[in-house]
Structure formats: C-alpha cells, structure tokens
Amino acid sequence: MxxxxxxxxxxxxxxxxxxxxxxxxDYAFNLYWQTVSLYLLFFYTDRLGLTPDRAGLIMVAGAFxxxxxxxxxxxxxxxxxxxxxxxxxxxxxxxxxxxxxLFIQPDLSGDHMFALVLTVHLAFRILYALVNLPxxxxxxxxxxxxxxxxxxxxxxxxxxALGAVTVAFVMPARGxxxxxxxxxxxxxxxxxxAAVVWRVPEQVPDDEPQTVARSIRRDLRAxxxxxxxxxxxxxxxxxxxxxxxxxxxVIYYFTYxxxxxxxxxxxxxxxxxxxxxxxxxxxxxxxxxxARASWLIAAVLGMLALAGLALWxxxxxxxxxxxxxxxxxxxxxxxxxxxxxxxxxxxxHGESIAGFRVEATAxxxxxxxxxIGLGLAALLLGLAYAHWGYEGGTPDAAGRAAIxxxxxxxPLATIAVGAAIMGLSPRLVQxxxxxxxxxxx
Numbered sequence: 185m186x187x188x189x190x191x192x193x194x195x196x197x198x199x200x201x202x203x204x205x206x207x208x209x210d211y212a213f214n215l216y217w218q219t220v221s222l223y224l225l226f227f228y229t230d231r232l233g234l235t236p237d238r239a240g241l242i243m244v245a246g247a248f249x250x251x252x253x254x255x256x257x258x259x260x261x262x263x264x265x266x267x268x269x270x271x272x273x274x275x276x277x278x279x280x281x282x283x284x285x286l287f288i289q290p291d292l293s294g295d296h297m298f299a300l301v302l303t304v305h306l307a308f309r310i311l312y313a314l315v316n317l318p319x320x321x322x323x324x325x326x327x328x329x330x331x332x333x334x335x336x337x338x339x340x341x342x343x344x345a346l347g348a349v350t351v352a353f354v355m356p357a358r359g360x361x362x363x364x365x366x367x368x369x370x371x372x373x374x375x376x377x378a379a380v381v382w383r384v385p386e387q388v389p390d391d392e393p394q395t396v397a398r399s400i401r402r403d404l405r406a407x408x409x410x411x412x413x414x415x416x417x418x419x420x421x422x423x424x425x426x427x428x429x430x431x432x433x434v435i436y437y438f439t440y441x442x443x444x445x446x447x448x449x450x451x452x453x454x455x456x457x458x459x460x461x462x463x464x465x466x467x468x469x470x471x472x473x474x475a476r477a478s479w480l481i482a483a484v485l486g487m488l489a490l491a492g493l494a495l496w497x498x499x500x501x502x503x504x505x506x507x508x509x510x511x512x513x514x515x516x517x518x519x520x521x522x523x524x525x526x527x528x529x530x531x532x533h534g535e536s537i538a539g540f541r542v543e544a545t546a547x548x549x550x551x552x553x554x555x556i557g558l559g560l561a562a563l564l565l566g567l568a569y570a571h572w573g574y575e576g577g578t579p580d581a582a583g584r585a586a587i588x589x590x591x592x593x594x595p596l597a598t599i600a601v602g603a604a605i606m607g608l609s610p611r612l613v614q615x616x617x618x619x620x621x622x623x624x625x
Contacts, residue, residue, distance in 0.1 A: 240566020
C-alpha cells in the first residue's frame with residue numbers, strides 16, 4: 185500500500201492541501217464517467233454497428249449493475265469497517281484496463297458482438313462502482329476539520345467539472361480514434377488516483393459498539409416509510425433521465441441535425457464549464473430560499489429553455505443551440521445541488537420517525553436511483569431511434585426528427601414531472617448545502 189499507514193481518528197487540525205488534493209480523485213473518475221455518459225452510446229451505434237435498441241439495452245444493464253454494486257457497498261459500509269483507501273489503490277489499475285476495453289473494436293458481429301460488449305460493459309460498471317463509492321466514502325476520513333471538508337467539497341466539484349471539460353475537448357467528434365484516446369485518459373486517471381492514494385491518508389475511526397441490531401430488511405422498511413426520501417428519489421429519477429437524454433443526444437444532434445460535429449464538442453465543453461460555475465450560484469440561492477424552492481426555480485429555467493428551442497421557427501444554429509444547452513445545464517446543476525442538500529434532511533427525518541438512523545444505505549439507494557435514471561434514458565433513446573429507423577451512420581428524415589424532438593420533448597416532460605413531485609413533497613427544515621455535487625457519484 186503506497187504512502188503512510190492510516191492515521192488515528194482524531195481532530196488534529198486543518199490540512200487544507202490534503203483536502204484540496206483529495207478532490208483530484210474526482211478528476212480521474214470523471215474522465216471515465218463523462219466519457220461513458222457522453223460518448224459510449226454513440227460509439228456503440230456508429231462505430232461498432234450495434235442497433236440502437238441493443239446499445240440502449242447494454243447501457244441500462246450496466247446502469248443497474250452499477251447501482252446494485254453501489255447498494256452492496258452501502259450495506260457493507262453500515263456494518264463493517266472498510267479500508268476505502270486500500271480499495272481505491274488496488275482497484276484503479278483494473279478499472280483503467282476495463283475502461284480501455286470498452287473502446288476496442290473486435291472483428292465480430294451479431295450476437296457474438298453483443299455478448300462481448302455487454303460482458304465488458306457490465307464488468308466495467310461493477311468495478312467502477314466498487315472503486316468510486318469507497319473513494320466518496322473515504323472523504324469522511326480525510327479530515328475532521330470543518331474547513332477541510334468545505335474545501336474538499338469545492339475541490340471535488342471543481343476537479344469533476346475539469347474532468348468533464350477535458351473529455352469534451354479531447355474525444356474525437358465522429359468516433360474515430362476512441363480507442364487511442366481511451367488509453368490516454370486511462371493512463372492519466374490511473375496516475376491521478378495513484379497520487380491521491382500515495383499522498384492522502386485515511387483516518388480510520390475508532391470502533392464503536394453496535395447498540396441496535398442491524399438488518400437490511402429493517403433499514404429498507406424504515407426508508408419505505410420515509411415519504412420525503414421517496415419523493416426526493418422520484419423527482420431525482422425524473423431529472424436524471426432528462427439530463428442523460430440531453431447528454432447522450434448532443435453528439436447525435438450536432439452531427440446529424442446541424443452537420444457540425446465540432447460544435448458538439450464545443451457544446452459539451454461549455455456545458456461542463458457552466459455546470460461548475462452555476463453550482464455556487466445555486467448554493468447561494470438555496471441558502472436564502474431553501475433547496476426545495478431552488479429546485480422549482482431550476483425547473484422553470486430548464487423548461488423555458490427547452491420550450492424556446494421547440495418553438496423556434498427553424499432549426500436553430502450552432503450558437504443558439506449551445507446557449508440553450510448551457511441554460512439547461514445550469515438548471516441541471518440546480519437540481520443536483522438541491523438534491524444533495526435535501527438528502528441529509530430526509531435522512532434526519534427518517535431517524536426522527538423510525539428511532540434509528542439509516543445513512544449509508546439511504547445514500548446508496550439514492551445513487552441507485554440515479555444510475556437507473558441514466559440507464560433508462562439510454563434505453564429509451566435506443567428504442568426510439570430503432571423505432572424510427574436509425575441504424576447508425578447518416579439517418580433519414582424520420583431518424584433526424586427523432587433525434588431532434590427526443591432531445592427536446594423527453595427532458596421537457598421529465599423535468600415537468602419532477603417539478604410536480606417536488607411541489608407535492610413535504611416541507612422539511614433544510615440541511616446544510618455544503619454537499620459535494622460530483623458527477624461521478
């Protein structure tokens with residue numbers, strides 16, 4: 185194990201450089217996460233030749249596997265002392281190898297191609313969860329100092345946004361050369377994680393006696409009676425689907441609707457920057473009016489932007505499309521901030537009604553909901569593209585219409601449903617908004 189041995193759990197003062205440096209791990213994870221979220225579906229359909237419905241099925245299967253692995257780690261974290269730093273250290277190299285394998289173009293076709301791609305995708309998503317969630321949990325053991333944790337939140341968010349911008353700039357626009365770029369990104373990510381493991385210690389908490397016998401069934405029963413947690417999860421599922429539809433659609437939209445593949449790269453880069461810049465603004469808004477109200481404001485912003493695109497008298501140009509997508513991304517940042525600010529409050533509420541606290545399991549289930557939303561978005565797009573005859577390559581008029589209207593109508597509808605759910609959710613006293621909005625989580 186590189187670096188020094190785990191430190192004793194004691195408030196030994198602030199370690200600002202350590203807290204900021206820990207956030208670099210989110211840069212590494214976002215090199216993986218953003219590449220998979222933004223480019224992999226396009227790679228499957230337009231480079232490997234998979235039909236859109238099969239490609240979508242692979243993505244949703246991976247999302248479920250990812251979320252269930254998160255849940256398993258959450259259950260374990262509530263019951264055993266896991267050495268998170270050690271898991272990250274041993275898992276980073278295999279994760280890099282599986283990431284590179286995602287972009288191999290084997291000389292196969294039909295069912296054999298589908299089976300191989302599905303197997304590699306599932307393996308990557310499961311290992312990603314088993315390494316990424318311990319990294320996120322490790323953040324609680326970097327330092328006890330409040331200043332450090334504030335710096336760490338901002339650092340993780342900033343490095344995560346830098347990862348998104350890096351992927352948008354370096355990935356080829358039309359799918360050529362994805363394998364070579366995946367190799368480069370994997371090497372960078374592995375190096376960054378190795379540096380974090382080497383330089384950042386893990387303060388292992390002292391063992392505490394278990395005063396209440398724990399069981400998975402008992403925890404799940406408590407969460408099933410926590411109405412604020414359930415409504416937050418449902419609303420988050422809606423906006424996650426909305427964001428994923430837009431993320432997957434950008435490359436198709438700029439390539440086949442606007443005939444400007446490079447514009448798609450520019451749009452993704454701008455969206456990454458706007459997403460990072462908007463978070464502090466949403467934090468300030470949520471601190472004044474509450475996270476629930478800020479969610480509703482974000483919904484209005486997102487719906488107005490998408491409605492404006494739908495009502496535009498002609499197909500909008502590259503610049504206007506980038507502006508609209510930037511506005512929608514700003515709204516997405518508002519949703520993420522509000523969701524992570526409200527989640528601890530729902531956990532507190534659940535403790536008040538159940539008499540015991542369900543924390544790691546609640547967070548894992550919340551992440552599972554997000555992964556399901558990401559997978560469902562890819563599956564819905566794949567099925568819709570297949571229904572309208574898109575088979576990769578240059579689509580016909582029906583295929584282009586499907587790409588255009590799905591990117592607008594799908595997110596518009598799901599954001600509206602999410603806003604309705606949030607409007608009907610119980611009002612609770614807001615928790616601290618000092619939560620990490622990490623796209624990799």
